[in-house]
Amino acid sequence: MANATDNQHTGQELRRDRRFQVSQAAIITQPGYTEIACEIRDFCQGGLFLKFTNPEAAITALAKRADAAVEIVFTPVSLSAAQTFRVPAQLKRLSPLGVGVAFARQPVDALRALQRLRMAGHRQKLAALPTSAAHPHLREASTTLLSETLFQVHDQIMRVLGDKLSAAAVQASGIAEHSGLLSAVHEFANHGPAVQTRFVQGVLDALKQARPVQTQATRDSTDGGLALVDELDFEDWLATSSEANKLEEQFREQLSDIEPRIGQLFGFACDHNNNPFGPAVIGHAYRGALQDVPVLAKARQVAYATLRDVLTELLAPLYAELLALLPVSQAEVERHKPAVSPQHAAAPASDDASHPAQPEGQASSPPAQPRGTLNRLAGSLLDFFRGQPPAPGAAPATGATGAPAAGGAMPGYAPQPQGMPAAAGAGGGAAGQTMMPGTSGIAHSPVLQRLAAAGALPPAVTHEMQRSVDMFGALFDTMHAEKSVSEGMRPFFQQLETSLIKLAMADPEFLASPAHPAHKVLNTLDRISMVAGDDGKITDARLLRLMSRWTDRINAEADKNPGVFEEARTQLERVVKPLLHERAARVFRLQEMCEGRQHAEVVKQRILRDLLKQLESERAVPNAVIELLNGGWRNVLLIAEMRHGVDSDEAREAWQVLQQLCTWLDADPTEPPTTTQIQALLQQIDQALTQVCADKFAQDRIVDQLAAALLDEGKSQHQRTSVAARLDDAASEPLSEAQDNLAERLRVGDWLQFKSLDAPLNLIWIGDQPPVYVFANYRGIKKLDLKRQDLLQSLEDGGAQWTEDLELPLMDRSYSAMIQKMQRDLLWQASHDPATGLANRKSFFRSIRRNWLRSQTADSGYAIGVIQFDISKPTGETAGVEIRTPILRDYAQIMPTLLPPNALLARSGESGIAFWIEAAGQASAQAQTEALLHALTAHPQEINGTRYRVQPAAGLAWARDCITPEVYYDNANAACARARESDMSVVQYDSEADESGVLALAEWAHELTAILASNQLSLNCQPVAAAADAARTPLYYEVLLHPTAEGERSIATRDLIAVAERLQRITEIDRWVVRHVLQWMRAHPDTLARIGGLSINLSGQSVTNPLFLKYLQAELARGDLPGGKLIFEISEVDAVEGHAQTQLFMRQLQRHGCRFTLDEFGAGNSAYTSLKSMKLDYLKLDRALVREIGTSMIDEALVRSILETGSFLGIRTVAGFVENEEALAKLAEMGVDCVQGYLIGEPRPLETLA
16 A cells, blocks of 8 residues: 555645655666666655665766756556656655655656556455455545545646736736736745645545535524525635536536445445535535635636646546446446346246345335436326327317417327227236237337337337337437437437337336436437537548447347447547547637637727727817728737737837827928828838738728828818717617527527527627627537627527537437427417317416506507307208317417417307407407408318308407406407397497496506505415425415505405506515515514515516615615525516526525525426526416316326426425315325415414514
8 A cells, every 4th residue: 555545634644745655667867877777666746766676786876966867767567558658857865775856847647657557556456355355445545546636636726826817817807806816826825735735634524524515605504504605705606616517517427437436435325515536525625725815706716717627637537547446336236237027027036046135125225316307207297198198180280379289199109099098008007017019008109119110029018118118219209309419320329229229128227317328328429429510410431430330239239238338338438538628629719719809809999999089189080090090000009009018119109100190181280291201101001001901902092092181282171070970880789678688698608509500509608899609519610600689689580599508418408308398288288278279268368467468558458359150061050069170270270360460369168269459449449350250251161072151250348458357258258149149240348337447557557656655555474384294384474465455446466466567667566565574574583583484476577677686685785684584486477588687686686595486387388498597496386277286187297297397406396275185185195395375374464473
């Protein structure tokens, strides 16, 4: 063992130059002297100790050569590839046994070779030991390896940090930052030894205690709980976590193999948060070590980025050594073990007597870290779709929205015939029951059909086997539908399909576990596609041969040799790693180029400002001077300042040319120039323009104009113009609110799909001056350079859209796309009529309210109409549902073309369609409806050669507001019934009796002002409890607004909020609520300490209002309120519409400890993908889903999907409106975390909490 393996880690042992024993033959060479044979006996970061083979001869030869420069030459023979190292060194300490040498410069590769040699010796010794005896030595060896790496890391940081800080100082935003960064160079150097000790000790303590080094942005609070760290510490934590996340993604696969081995060896559940060998623990230990170094936050961020660069280089050999040193964990063995087939499971026990019995429950025990959660989430959705019968009628319809109607089959499997029990359709009976080929389950599984056609179907197919292959089929079909796999790689995936289907049947873990070798093979093959051209094709013949060879081997050997996948992964990853490094280098070079261009533009803009400042003092400037500036002289100034500096002679001369020209072209110059002076100046200008002007003719024209102006005696006749009028470089155009939201959402690293291009592009750089966005393809080659307005316009009109991050592994991307599609389909089914594709009533009324709240017109009204179609056969008989459905579907497709663009449609009864339109008045609504009916009547309906008679009748309800669309719908329905009875085409509801209760918008505004002015509002609160808590102890309380106005001015809470939002005054109400809640919190600190918190509903208008955010920040900055006691609820629709501003709002308040709930989830069209980018604490189900959970299979499936999503993302779920024990039991069984409603506790005044 090395002499540095003592694990006590005292200050003495954590010295800089630790020495490690090794045995390697070497020679000492020096020009003009005889070579001296020796042996390297130990080494450190600074040098070697060499033992002489012939001490007497060596001492004699070296006695008079103290401090001589020599080379140490050695060739490690035990390494896989022999390589000779020549290490420059200086002779230092001569002793009777040997000599110490110091490195002239650190030989990184040679030191790594010696480390590998040393670890190879460890492995050889440990291999001969029994497991019980080997483990202590393995722990000691891996600890030493970690310690050595940490010392190397810090040494490498200190070697480059000074240059990094100096480079950052050049780009500093001000004098203070520049000075602070330069002084940080000395501070880091002075504190270096102490930082190194704390850094190494912190990581090793984490290993000893099996705990993370504060990898969360929290600290212990005085009450024993957790509180958010202060803003400076948070920024530090955020910078460290960001760098650690990048490294974790880079070494993701190595870490997934290492962590279970570390956990098994050291006896704790090892994951990325507490893995002492992982980037998170190392990064946060380094952050902790820097806490006492008095430097700017900017300097620490430079240090964290330097740490990342160094770890990128040093973690790879560390992980390679660990994987070679540490035995495979039991979790890995179980994970990669193929599932036992039914026939093997039934074998006599005596056949397996030689194998150790597996502990009971071992197969189902969870691994050290959660795996396959995406697979589980996708599986629950797939189960719903597999068991769902197809929609009645013919092929799936496309509704007015263009979305597919419900009942369409998911990729990879066929829908079950109508009326067939779900179990039979999914595999025929209980799990484990076999099903022979040709039965109904296989008939409805295209994947099994393909397997049967290839002659590879097992003799027995169980329910679980069919489920697994259906998942595989859906996943692979999603890959192809979403174009996740490039065209060049698609043939290889298709060749592997049969082998992978059989693997999915034999070993379902293949799909669930990211660490499974076959899983990794698919991810690695996808990475190779980065060599493809823009057309997706791969032209590298060597790569094509390699992939063909491995796909052929897998197909030939997978049945009998499951290890072939691991072999393939190892070989393919050797190809991928240099490709990834090459891509990273390309992207880095592009970013550097863009930074240089940005710096040039900054200088250019400053020169422009200086021009305006200096030349405007000359009043109007001669046009000839302005032509010179626009023709290239600004570039002359730019080059002079960038190459030689602002205060250089070259820059001063360039400015003096302009001043000289303005002086000489003055109408009455004090000292007119001579011809010689003019010629000299023109020659100077001509020579300078030659360096920057590409158009020689333009250059000659500019110089000729200057000559004519200077030599013309009538200078007063020369035209003059304001400089600002001619030098006004295009300033960036102002952005609309929607564009500003899109711009805030864009981040470096985003992947966007452009309609004009086949493959997605990676946003690698965002410039400020001018605002520009640079995109590269998967290979890291620049493809697009877009101005901000152009990109935002493309995002607005659909020419570009965000897509999955191609940096993620293929299987993760495919699962994500599959989940997104299924959830989108599920949301669509929950809000639409499956037969026609029209919205259902619930969705219709919600859309009406939303459109009304967002309407920009204040003087128009609205009409809700209901059209009923009397459909009869030629004989006069009423047509049946088989005829009415396709006719309604046809009308659903043509009505959007006959109504205004913002019109809404919905199914109404068996033979009706409802609509909502804006109109200038009742007469206008009547005219639009009559024209609609005329067009529908003129559209013939013929099915299978039979023409059917359709007689439409419509009822209209006119409205000034849409607070209660349900009432207007009922009125329109009643009017439609009168129209059918009276044989009239359109009847308007007689609303005279109701007009007295309807207020115009202006009157609503007056009422709202009066309510706020007279404080006719109060606050109630309702408890939220854990669903599993029989005692129903409140976790927190939701604050509910309650208007107290009575009599004629009485108004429901929902109507008050709707009116305030329509009038753009909801922020006034939100501010009133927040102000009174904060007052109560300050007045009742003891009560506040006992309760979990108070939840406040906020509107989208408040969340996107900067003044409202500043108000909240100012209140929280007072420091007298615990931010963790505040929970803000934002509706899903508002959060998605103002995504970037919502994210900003949340980030700013989360720094104070505030928590957030996404309310009414399931009402909009967002799902799994929209939640991934939000740091939420709670997810609150839409009330309509909760109320209908017992009556709607689709709503129940949607709720289960939401609960799975929340569980996967670590977000607690809340269900409101729980009013009976049956609903509570159902929700608890489904897995809802928290519940709220009258069963849990009725609303009560906030004051009563105290």
